[in-house]
Amino acid sequence: MPTLETTFAGIRCINPFWLASAPPTNCGEQIMRAFDAGWGGAVWKTIGEQVTNVSSRYSSIDWAGQRMMGFNNIELISDRPTETNLREIAEVKRRYPKHVVIASLMVESKRETWHDIVQRAEDAGADGLELNFGCPHGMSERGMGSAVGQVPEYCQQITSWVKEKARTPVIVKLTPNISDIRMPARAAKRAGADAVSAINTINSITGIDLNTLEPRPKVDGKSSHGGYCGPAVKPIALNMVQQVNSDFVDGNPLPMSGIGGIGTWQDAAEFILLGAGTVQVCTAAMHYGYRIVEDMNDGLLEWMRQKGYETIEDFRGLSLPNMREWKSLNLNYRVVAEIHADKCIGCQLCYTACWDGAHQCIHLDRADGGSQAVVTGIDPRYSHHDPNPHGKPTPAMRFAESVKTISTTPIPKLDLDGAGNDSSLTPLHRIPRVDADECVGCNLCSLVCPVEDCITMERVENGLPPQTWEERVAAGAGPIVVGH
Amino acid sequence: MSQTNRFQEQSPASPEIVLRFPDLHPAFDKQAAVPEANRCLYCFDAPCMQACPTHIDVPKFIKKIASGNLMGSAKTILDANILGASCSRACPVQVLCEGACVMHRYNKQPIQIGRLQRYAMDALHASGAPLPFAPGEDSGASVALIGGGPASLSCAAELRRRGIRADIYDARPLPGGLNTYGIAEYKLTFEASLREIDMLAQLGVNFHFNTTIDAEKLEELEASHDAVFLGMGLGAIHRLGVAGEQMQGMTNALDFIAGYKSGSITAAPARVAVVGAGNTAIDAANAAVRLGATEVHMIYRRGPEQMSAFDFEYEHAKQEGVKFLFHVAPIGISGSEKVEGLELQKLEASADGSLVPLQGSNVRLPTDMIILAIGQSTHTDFLAAVEDRAEKVKLERGRIVIDRASGQTSNPKYFAGGDCTNGGREVVDAVADGKRAGVGIATWLEGENANA
Numbered sequence: 056m057p058t059l060e061t062t063f064a065g066i067r068c069i070n071p072f073w074l075a076s077a078p079p080t081n082c083g084e085q086i087m088r089a090f091d092a093g094w095g096g097a098v099w100k101t102i103g104e105q106v107t108n109v110s111s112r113y114s115s116i117d118w119a120g121q122r123m124m125g126f127n128n129i130e131l132i133s134d135r136p137t138e139t140n141l142r143e144i145a146e147v148k149r150r151y152p153k154h155v156v157i158a159s160l161m162v163e164s165k166r167e168t169w170h171d172i173v174q175r176a177e178d179a180g181a182d183g184l185e186l187n188f189g190c191p192h193g194m195s196e197r198g199m200g201s202a203v204g205q206v207p208e209y210c211q212q213i214t215s216w217v218k219e220k221a222r223t224p225v226i227v228k229l230t231p232n233i234s235d236i237r238m239p240a241r242a243a244k245r246a247g248a249d250a251v252s253a254i255n256t257i258n259s260i261t262g263i264d265l266n267t268l269e270p271r272p273k274v275d276g277k278s279s280h281g282g283y284c285g286p287a288v289k290p291i292a293l294n295m296v297q298q299v300n301s302d303f304v305d306g307n308p309l310p311m312s313g314i315g316g317i318g319t320w321q322d323a324a325e326f327i328l329l330g331a332g333t334v335q336v337c338t339a340a341m342h343y344g345y346r347i348v349e350d351m352n353d354g355l356l357e358w359m360r361q362k363g364y365e366t367i368e369d370f371r372g373l374s375l376p377n378m379r380e381w382k383s384l385n386l387n388y389r390v391v392a393e394i395h396a397d398k399c400i401g402c403q404l405c406y407t408a409c410w411d412g413a414h415q416c417i418h419l420d421r422a423d424g425g426s427q428a429v430v431t432g433i434d435p436r437y438s439h440h441d442p443n444p445h446g447k448p449t450p451a452m453r454f455a456e457s458v459k460t461i462s463t464t465p466i467p468k469l470d471l472d473g474a475g476n477d478s479s480l481t482p483l484h485r486i487p488r489v490d491a492d493e494c495v496g497c498n499l500c501s502l503v504c505p506v507e508d509c510i511t512m513e514r515v516e517n518g519l520p521p522q523t524w525e526e527r528v529a530a531g532a533g534p535i536v537v538g539h
Numbered sequence: 540m541s542q543t544n545r546f547q548e549q550s551p552a553s554p555e556i557v558l559r560f561p562d563l564h565p566a567f568d569k570q571a572a573v574p575e576a577n578r579c580l581y582c583f584d585a586p587c588m589q590a591c592p593t594h595i596d597v598p599k600f601i602k603k604i605a606s607g608n609l610m611g612s613a614k615t616i617l618d619a620n621i622l623g624a625s626c627s628r629a630c631p632v633q634v635l636c637e638g639a640c641v642m643h644r645y646n647k648q649p650i651q652i653g654r655l656q657r658y659a660m661d662a663l664h665a666s667g668a669p670l671p672f673a674p675g676e677d678s679g680a681s682v683a684l685i686g687g688g689p690a691s692l693s694c695a696a697e698l699r700r701r702g703i704r705a706d707i708y709d710a711r712p713l714p715g716g717l718n719t720y721g722i723a724e725y726k727l728t729f730e731a732s733l734r735e736i737d738m739l740a741q742l743g744v745n746f747h748f749n750t751t752i753d754a755e756k757l758e759e760l761e762a763s764h765d766a767v768f769l770g771m772g773l774g775a776i777h778r779l780g781v782a783g784e785q786m787q788g789m790t791n792a793l794d795f796i797a798g799y800k801s802g803s804i805t806a807a808p809a810r811v812a813v814v815g816a817g818n819t820a821i822d823a824a825n826a827a828v829r830l831g832a833t834e835v836h837m838i839y840r841r842g843p844e845q846m847s848a849f850d851f852e853y854e855h856a857k858q859e860g861v862k863f864l865f866h867v868a869p870i871g872i873s874g875s876e877k878v879e880g881l882e883l884q885k886l887e888a889s890a891d892g893s894l895v896p897l898q899g900s901n902v903r904l905p906t907d908m909i910i911l912a913i914g915q916s917t918h919t920d921f922l923a924a925v926e927d928r929a930e931k932v933k934l935e936r937g938r939i940v941i942d943r944a945s946g947q948t949s950n951p952k953y954f955a956g957g958d959c960t961n962g963g964r965e966v967v968d969a970v971a972d973g974k975r976a977g978v979g980i981a982t983w984l985e986g987e988n989a990n991a
Contacts, residue, residue, distance in 0.1 A: 119577045119605070120573060120574045120577035120578075120605075400641040400642075400644040400645050401582070401586065401641050401644070402580045402582040402583070402641045403582055403583035403584060404580065404581070404582065404583060406583055407583040450583065450584075453583075453584055454583075454584050457584045457588075457589055457594075458588075458594050460589065461592075461943050461944065461971075461975075462589060462590055462591065462592050462594070462971075463592055463961070463964060463968050463971075464592060464630075464631060464634065464635060464964050464965040464967060464968050465634050466847065466964070467634075467846070467847055467848065467849050467850065478638055478639065478640070478643035478644065478649075479643065479644065480644075481641075481644060485586065505580055505645060506645065
C-alpha cells in the first residue's frame with residue numbers, strides 16, 4: 056500500500072497537506088479541528104507585532120456561475136497577541152505531536168527582533184519556521200513582507216539572521232510579485248535556508264462595483280490592492296514552482312512547499328510532479344472548509360496506487376525534465392485535430408473558434424461533399440497557404456444563410472422532420488469537418504469542445520526527422536519548405 | 540400611464556381565475572436564471588435559433604442574461620419577435636427551441652430557453668422602459684391589417700419601424716386575437732397579452748375594434764390604403780352535425796376559453812365532455828377541471844397515437860385528471876332543454892384504415908356540458924369569388940395561398956400570414972409570418988414607388 060508519509064526538509068509529515076499561513080490557521084482551536092479533519096500540518100497565521108485589520112478584507116472573482124474562481128485579501132498578519140499565539144502553538148503540539156506546526160514569522164528588519172521571535176517560536180514547540188517575505192499588501196508598506204521578498208539582498212540578510220539562531224528548519228516564503236522568482240530563491244539558499252515555499256499571493260484588484268465605482272474589497276468607499284489566490288492563480292504558481300525547482304545555478308534547489316490555487320489531489324499531484332515536497336492550501340479550505348482534505352488524501356493515495364508509486368518521493372519532480380525551453384521542442388512533431396462524429400453534439404463551437412481564433416481549417420461541409428475531401432498530408436506550417444484556400448463559406452455567410460430559412464412549428468404526427476423532433480442524433484450538416492491539410496495542430500478546437508474525447512489531436516507523420524529550433528539554427532538551415 | 544397601459548387596464552383580472560390558473564412554468568428569479576443562462580454552450584448558428592420560426596438569436600439573448608444586460612437581452616428577443624413575451628410563455632418549446640437544444644445529446648436536459656426568454660421580457664416590462672425601437676420616419680404609405688392577432692401585430696410592428704402607417708381592424712373589443720382570448724391562462728394570461736400589445740402600440744399602431752370586415756368594407760380599405768394584410772385567423776369551430784346542438788350546455792372550446800379568460804365564465808359544471816383531441820381541446824378540458832368540474836372526459840375517434848395534441852399536452856391533461864375515451868364517436872345529444880348526456884358509438888379500424896362503427900356498442904356518457912373542439916373552419920368567404928365578384932386572392936381549401944418568404948398573395952396588393960394561411964399553427968408561426976410580410980410589404984411598396 057502506498058503511503059502519504061513523507062519527510063520535508065527534515066520534518067516528518069503524516070501527509071503532504073498543510074494549511075497555508077492564513078485565516079484557516081488563525082488560532083489553535085481551528086488548527087486542532089483541521090488536524091482532526093485530516094490535515095498533516097499547518098503554517099500558523101503569521102506572528103509578529105500585533106496589528107489592527109480593516110473591515111472588509113476579502114473579495115473574489117466569480118466565473119460563469121462558479122463562485123471564487125479567484126480570491127483576494129487585504130488582511131494583515133495575525134491580529135492576536137504574540138503570547139497567545141505561542142501559548143496555543145505549545146498546546147497544539149502537546150495534543151497533536153505527530154502533526155506539523157510551522158510558525159510563520161514577520162517582524163521588523165532588525166537582527167535582534169528576528170532572533171527574539173525565532174527563539175520564542177521554537178521554545179513554543181514549532182517544528183519549523185516560515186519567513187513571510189511575500190505578503191504583498193499593508194505589511195510591505197511598513198518595510199516587511201514582499202518589501203523584503205522583492206529585494207534578494209534583504210531576503211538573504213534576514214534569512215541569515217534567522218539561521219544564526221534557528222534550531223529548526225527555516226522555510227523562506229517567496230513572493231511572485233517580482234520579475235524573476237529565482238533571484239530571491241537563490242538568495243535564500245545563499246543565506247542557508249533549509250527550504251522555500253511558493254507562491255505567496257499576487258498583487259491584484261479583483262474588480263470594481265459598477266454602481267458605486269468602488270473597487271473591491273470596500274473599506275469605507277476605498278480599497279487597496281490585495282493578494283490574489285485561488286484556482287485562478289494555479290498556472291502562475293506551477294510555472295514559478297517549476298522555475299525555482301529547475302534552477303541549478305547555485306547547486307541543487309532547496310526543498311519546496313508548493314502553494315497557489317491547490318484545492319484537489321490532482322492539483323497537489325501536479326505541484327509534486329514539479330518538485331514540491333509538501334503543498335499548502337488556503338482558499339479551497341476557506342471556500343469549503345477543512346473537510347476537503349479527505350478527498351485530497353484519498354484521491355492522491357488512489358492515484359499513487361494506480362500509478363504504482365509507493366511514496367511521494369517516487370513521483371516528486373518527475374515532470375520537471377518534461378519542461379523545456381521552447382527552442383528545445385521538436386518542430387517536426389505534428390498533430391491534427393480529429394472530430395469524432397459519433398460524439399459530436401453539433402454546437403459548432405470548434406468551427407467558430409477555428410475561424411475567428413485560429414486557422415480557418417474547420418468547415419461545415421460534411422453534407423456537401425466535404426467528407427470526400429482527400430487528405431494529402433502536407434504540413435500547413437511549411438506550405439503557407441493563403442487563408443481559406445478552398446473558398447469555404449465564412450461563419451458570417453453560414454449565419455446569413457441560416458436566418459433565411461423558413462421554420463415552422465411541427466404539427467404532431469404529421470411533421471416528423473420538424474427541427475425539434477429528433478434530438479438524439481446530430482444531423483450530419485451540423486458536424487464540422489477538419490481540413491487536415493490546413494490544420495496546424497494548435498489544440499483550440501479540442502479545448503473549446505464541451506464533449507469529452509469528441510475532438511482528439513492525432514499524431515501524423517510528416518516524414519521529417521525530429522529537429523528543434525536550436526538544432527536547426529546550429530545546422531545553419533533556414534525555414535524548411537515542404538510540399539508546394 | 541393610462542395611455543401606455545390602456546389595454547392592460549381593461550383586463551378583467553379576476554382573483555378567482557388568477558387563483559385557479561397559476562403559472563404552469565413559474566418565472567425564474569435571478570438565482571435560477573443566471574446559472575441556467577451560464578449552462579448554455581453558446582452554439583454557433585444555434586439549432587434553437589434555427590428551430591424558432593422567428594429565428595430569435597437565442598444564445599445571444601441568453602449570454603446577455605448571464606452578463607446582467609437584461610435590457611439588451613430583451614431587445615435581442617424583440618428584434619426578432621415583437622411578441623417575445625407571449626411566445627416565451629405560449630410556445631410549445633419542447634418541439635421548437637428546447638427540442639432542438641444540443642444539450643439533449645450532452646448532459647440531457649435542454650436549456651430552459653422559454654423561461655429565460657420570459658425572464659428577460661419580464662425585466663423589460665418591470666423596468667417601465669419603453670419598447671427599444673422607434674417608429675421610422677413617416678413614409679406616407681399606409682397598410683390596413685385585417686385581424687388583430689399575432690400575425691397582424693407582428694406585421695404592424697415591422698411596418699411602423701419602417702415609417703409605414705398601420706391600421707388594425709379587429710372584430711373584438713380588445714386586441715391580440717387568440718393570443719389574448721385563446722391561450723390557456725396558466726401559460727399566458729389575458730393581462731400579459733394586453734400588456735405586451737400596450738408596448739407594441741408605442742410604435743404608433745392604429746387600432747379599430749368591434750369592426751368586422753366584409754367584402755364591401757374590404758373594398759374601402761383597399762382603396763384607402765397602399766396594401767392590405769390579411770391576418771384574421773380561422774373561423775368558427777365545426778359543429779357535430781347531430782340533433783340538439785342548440786341546447787343549453789353546448790359550447791365550443793374557443794368560446795369556452797375566451798369566456799373564462801375575459802371573465803364571463805367563472806365556473807364549470809360537475810361533468811364536462813370535450814369532443815376532440817387537439818391542443819385546443821386539451822386546453823379546454825384542463826380549464827374545465829380548474830373551473831370546478833369533477834369529471835372531465837375527452838372524446839376522440841382514434842387512439843392516443845393519432846392525437847393531434849403534442850405528447851406533453853396529453854401528459855399534462857392526464858396529470859390534471861382529465862379522462863380519455865378513445866375510439867368513440869358522438870352520435871347524439873340527450874336532454875330536453877339542457878344537455879344531459881352524450882351518446883357515443885364505438886369505432887374500430889377497418890382493413891383500409893378507415894373507422895367503422897361497431898354495431899350495438901352505443902353508450903351514453905352523462906354530462907352537463909359538451910365542449911366541441913373538432914377543428915376550425917376557415918374565415919375567407921369575404922375573399923372568395925361570388926356571382927358578380929372575382930376571387931380577391933387565391934385560396935386553397937379556404938386557406939390563403941402566399942409566397943412564404945414575402946407573405947404576398949396572388950393579388951400583389953394583398954399580403955397574408957398566420958392561421959388563415961397555414962390552417963392553424965402556433966403564435967410564433969403567426970409572428971414569423973407577420974414579420975416576413977411586413978418586410979415583404981415594405982419591399983413591394985419601395986418597388987412600386989420606384990416604378991411610379
